[in-house]
Structure formats: structure tokens, C-alpha cells
Amino acid sequence: MPKDYFEKLSDHKSPPTYKFFNGEKWVNSVSDKTIDVISPLDDHVVGKIQSVTHAEIDQAVSLAKVAQKEWMKVPMIKRTQILHLAADWIREHEHYLTTLLIKEIGKTHTEAKDEILRSADMTDYFAHEGLHLTGEELSGEAFPGYDQTKIAIVERVPLGVVLAIAPFNYPVNLSVSKIAPALITGNAVVFKPPTQGAICSLLLTEIFRIAGVPDGVIVTITGSGNDVGDYLTTHPGIDMVTFTGSSQVGKSIAEKIGMIPILFECGGNNPALVLPDADFDNTAMEIVKGAFSYSGQRCTAVKYVLGLTPTIEKLLPLVVKKTKEMIKMGDPRVGENNLGPVISDGAANEIEKRIILAKAAGAKIVLGGKKDGRFIEPTILDHVTLAMDIIHTETFGPVVGFIRVKSIDDAIELINQSSYGLQASIFTKDEGAGIKLGQLIDVGTVQINSKPQRGPDNFPFLGIKGSGTGVQGIRYTLEAMTRFKPIVLNKPQ
Numbered sequence: 001m002p003k004d005y006f007e008k009l010s011d012h013k014s015p016p017t018y019k020f021f022n023g024e025k026w027v028n029s030v031s032d033k034t035i036d037v038i039s040p041l042d043d044h045v046v047g048k049i050q051s052v053t054h055a056e057i058d059q060a061v062s063l064a065k066v067a068q069k070e071w072m073k074v075p076m077i078k079r080t081q082i083l084h085l086a087a088d089w090i091r092e093h094e095h096y097l098t099t100l101l102i103k104e105i106g107k108t109h110t111e112a113k114d115e116i117l118r119s120a121d122m123t124d125y126f127a128h129e130g131l132h133l134t135g136e137e138l139s140g141e142a143f144p145g146y147d148q149t150k151i152a153i154v155e156r157v158p159l160g161v162v163l164a165i166a167p168f169n170y171p172v173n174l175s176v177s178k179i180a181p182a183l184i185t186g187n188a189v190v191f192k193p194p195t196q197g198a199i200c201s202l203l204l205t206e207i208f209r210i211a212g213v214p215d216g217v218i219v220t221i222t223g224s225g226n227d228v229g230d231y232l233t234t235h236p237g238i239d240m241v242t243f244t245g246s247s248q249v250g251k252s253i254a255e256k257i258g259m260i261p262i263l264f265e266c267g268g269n270n271p272a273l274v275l276p277d278a279d280f281d282n283t284a285m286e287i288v289k290g291a292f293s294y295s296g297q298r299c300t301a302v303k304y305v306l307g308l309t310p311t312i313e314k315l316l317p318l319v320v321k322k323t324k325e326m327i328k329m330g331d332p333r334v335g336e337n338n339l340g341p342v343i344s345d346g347a348a349n350e351i352e353k354r355i356i357l358a359k360a361a362g363a364k365i366v367l368g369g370k371k372d373g374r375f376i377e378p379t380i381l382d383h384v385t386l387a388m389d390i391i392h393t394e395t396f397g398p399v400v401g402f403i404r405v406k407s408i409d410d411a412i413e414l415i416n417q418s419s420y421g422l423q424a425s426i427f428t429k430d431e432g433a434g435i436k437l438g439q440l441i442d443v444g445t446v447q448i449n450s451k452p453q454r455g456p457d458n459f460p461f462l463g464i465k466g467s468g469t470g471v472q473g474i475r476y477t478l479e480a481m482t483r484f485k486p487i488v489l490n491k492p493q
């Protein structure tokens with residue numbers, strides 16, 4: 001039963017106070033300070049988490065440093081077995097984690113369950129792919145001036161202690177996408193979960209431990225990003241930072257940390273370019289799903305749609321119709337509701353402010369536009385421009401804007417002016433034309449005839465410009481979490 005395994009994590013009061021994992025034990029912080037994790041659904045305190053001190057971070061990182069040296073010697077096949085067990089434990093506790101995830105971050109049941117099961121599948125895949133991660137052997141004779149006397153045995157070795165920072169919108173999946181590859185490649189992990197989503201993340205830590213990850217190889221530091229963030233990211237014991245979160249926080253971390261490898265997935269502000277020959281029915285459906293799933297709080301959400309005026313005039317009524325048919329706002333635990341609240345009052349106020357500003361600057365609200373507490377109606381705006389805050393900066397809520405362009409070339413130019421570069425979608429029946437246009441768009445990935453999306457997780461996933469640096473995706477993440485270590489044999493002449 002989950003309760004038995006997770007018994008030691010909290011004091012079981014109402015609301016429970018959770019401990020943090022210092023690498024050896026579940027403990028309360030000496031700070032005597034806790035943070036309330038408040039459900040966006042109904043304001044109830046899901047639990048309290050520890051605000052960990054700098055001295056506790058020092059101890060945990062030192063422990064991780066020592067433990068990593070032993071962990072990297074554990075045979076890959078054994079590490080693989082531990083990860084497969086962890087995947088099984090995630091599945092075993094799916095219902096428990098799903099319920100908690102719904103409370104902590106307000107996802108629908110389907111979204112939460114998908115996130116948990118995808119995390120288990122991803123853990124299995126990382127374990128499997130880890131077995132195929134190899135180095136190489138090179139001979140000096142291939143380079144002018146050298147002969148067969150030099151042979152390089154090029155191994156792939158772990159980086160050391162990896163700091164993993166995850167965002168609130170996928171606190172399980174985007175934690176696993178960092179923890180599992182780091183562990184399989186022989187790194188230790190200092191895990192900083194998002195405050196909202198921290199409780200699921202603590203359970204996840206225990207799952208990896210139950211599966212057999214030794215003491216010190218994973219430590220989990222809770223505390224607000226403001227309090228512990230800078231201290232963790234600039235800590236001399238950290239050998240790599242893998243971060244998913246906003247562009248703003250990503251940039252501030254990148255400016256402060258020294259010369260260590262980074263893997264950053266940041267904000268997205270993804271356009272959908274619709275050509276006149278598109279299948280409008282499918283396009284409208286993809287736009288609705290892309291803009292409003294998890295209340296638009298996805299880095300790969302569709303944020304604006306570009307097309308020639310006749311295209312927009314044909315498409316817009318369809319998008320409005322499908323939004324009314326497909327999206328039901330309300331508590332996602334009730335009936336068919338599939339558009340829940342955004343994560344906090346602050347987020348809801350900011351979204352409302354941007355809608356009002358966009359309207360004042362000439363945008364037309366075609367659907368929605370109103371706020372009720374943390375619930376924002378699915379909102380469709382016409383006549384938006386890239387200068388408006390609503391699409392100039394990522395708006396993490398259920399809002400999509402339509403831009404009428406004079407030509408497809410203008411659309412490409414507009415997209416490329418954006419400071420973001422995660423994904424873009426192109427809708428057309430002419431796949432060849434789609435590919436050609438896709439080659440001109442400055443983003444990490446272009447989707448043809450689908451909404452932007454992260455999966456399948458074995459595909460490379462990357463952002464350029466303000467959307468990130470480095471490449472994720474099963475094999476790519478494993479490569480990013482290792483470095484080459486050539487040992488050169490010099491044979492006597």
C-alpha cells in the first residue's frame with residue numbers, strides 16, 4: 001500500500017507537513033519554516049513542505065558528491081534494473097500520484113494520469129537506452145602526420161552531481177525526464193522540485209529509493225526558488241544544471257552560473273501558421289486542443305495563429321464553434337469539465353490584465369475574456385499584433401490570438417521576430433510546401449498538421465533563442481548528461 005511506503009514522509013496531520021530527503025533520511029529542516037502548497041482548485045492546503053537552509057544544502061551536496069563516486073561504479077545493468085523497478089513503482093502508485101497531482105496543480109484526471117504513466121514509460125525507456133550508450137575507439141592514423149601508434153579509447157563518463165530543477169506544470173514528468181537519465185548514466189541528483197507540485201515530487205524521490213537508488217545518490221531540496229535557487233545553482237558542488245521553467249528564470253540562472261554544462265527548457269510562445277489549402281476542420285481541432293489543454297499552461301501550447309485574411313475568416317468561426325463544443329470550464333474533478341483554474345491568483349490577474357490591454361490596443365475578443373477567481377474563460381482574440389503583451393511574452397493561460405498577415409512571407413518574418421523559439425505548427429495539405437516553410441522558421445521543432453507537442457519522448461526536443469539551450473529526448477539527454485573521456489594509448493614505434 002502506498003501509505004506504508006510513504007508513511008515516513010509526513011506527520012499525517014491535517015494538513016500534513018512533509019519532510020525533505022537529505023540523502024540519508026526524511027527530516028524536518030532546522031529552519032523550522034514551511035511553505036503551504038495551496039490547491040488552485042479550492043484553496044485548501046494540500047500539505048506543507050520544508051524550507052531548507054543553506055547549511056542543509058551544503059551537507060546534502062557533499063553527500064551526493066561522495067555517493068556519486070560509488071554509484072558510477074555500479075554496473076550499468078544493475079542501474080538499469082533499479083530504473084525499471086522505479087518505473088514499475090510509479091505505475092503501482094499511479095492512482096495515488098494522480099489524485100495528488102490533481103489537487104496540487106489542478107489538472108484533469110486524464111491529464112494527470114497521462115503524466116504519471118508517461119513518466120513510468122519514460123523511465124523504462126531511459127533504462128533501456130542507457131544500455132546502448134557507448135563510447136568509441138579511434139586510431140590516430142586517420143589524421144595526417146600520425147600513424148597507428150596512437151589509439152584513443154573514448155569512454156562516456158558521468159558529469160558528477162546534476163542539479164535538476166522542474167516546473168509546476170509537469171512536476172512528475174519533467175522531474176523524471178531529468179532524474180532518470182542522470183541516474184542511469186552514473187550521476188548523482190540534487191533535485192529541486194517546483195513548490196507547486198513538490199509533494200508529488202517527494203513521493204517520486206521515495207519511489208526511486210524504494211527501487212534501490214543508494215543513499216546520497218538522490219537528494220531532494222524543497223524551498224521556494226527565491227530562497228534556495230541561487231544558492232543551489234551557484235553551488236561549487238554542482239557539475240551540471242538541468243532546468244525547465246520560464247525564460248525569465250532560465251536567463252537569470254544562466255547569467256549567474258559558471259562554466260558548467262547546462263540543459264535548459266524554457267518558455268514557449270508557439271505560432272500556428274495556416275495555409276489557404278489546410279484541412280480547416282483538423283486545423284481548428286488542433287488549435288483548440290493546443291491552446292486550451294491544461295488551461296494553456298503548457299510550454300508547447302498554441303499561442304497565436306497566423307493566416308491570410310480569407311483563411312482567418314474561414315477558420316476563426318470553426319475554432320470558436322469547436323471551443324464551445326470541446327471545452328468545459330469548471331472544477332476538473334467534476335463531470336466533463338476539462339478547463340480548470342490557472343495555478344495561482346497572481347497568474348490569473350496577469351492573464352486578465354493582458355487581455356484587457358490587448359483589447360485596449362485594438363484586439364477583438366471573439367470568445368471568453370473573463371476571469372472568475374483563478375478560472376479564465378477559454379479566450380480567443382482577433383486582430384492581435386506581436387507588439388501586444390498577450391503574445392509578445394508567453395501568456396501561461398487559455399488564450400489564443402489571431403494575426404492576419406498580408407503574405408506567407410510576412411508570417412514567417414513575424415514568427416522569426418519572436419524572442420522565443422520552441423515550436424511552430426504549419427497546417428497545409430501540401431506537405432512539401434510545409435517542409436519548405438518549416439525550414440525557414442527559427443524554432444526548435446516544426447510540426448506539420450498537428451499542434452506543437454513534446455512527444456514522442458525519443459524525438460529530439462529543444463528550444464532556441466529564449467526557449468532554451470541543449471537538446472532533450474531520450475538518447476540526447478543521456479548524451480548531454482555524460483562527457484567524453486579519451487584515454488590515449490601510445491604504442492612504442
Ligand code: NAP
Pocket residue numbers: 165166167168169170174192193194195196223224225226228229230233244245246247249250252253265266267268298299300394396422463467468
Ligand atoms: P518558473 O517560475 O521559472 O519555475 C521553474 C522552477 O525554477 C521551479 O522549480 C522554481 O521553484 C524554480 N526557481 C524559481 N526561481 C529560481 C531561481 N532563482 N533559481 C533556481 N530555480 C528557481 O516556471 P514555472 O512557472 O514553474 O513553469 C512554467 C514555465 O515553464 C513556463 O514558462 C513554461 O513555458 C516553462 N516550461 C517549459 C518547458 C519546455 O520544455 N520548454 C516545459 C514545461 C514548462 P519554485 O516553484 O519554488 O518557485
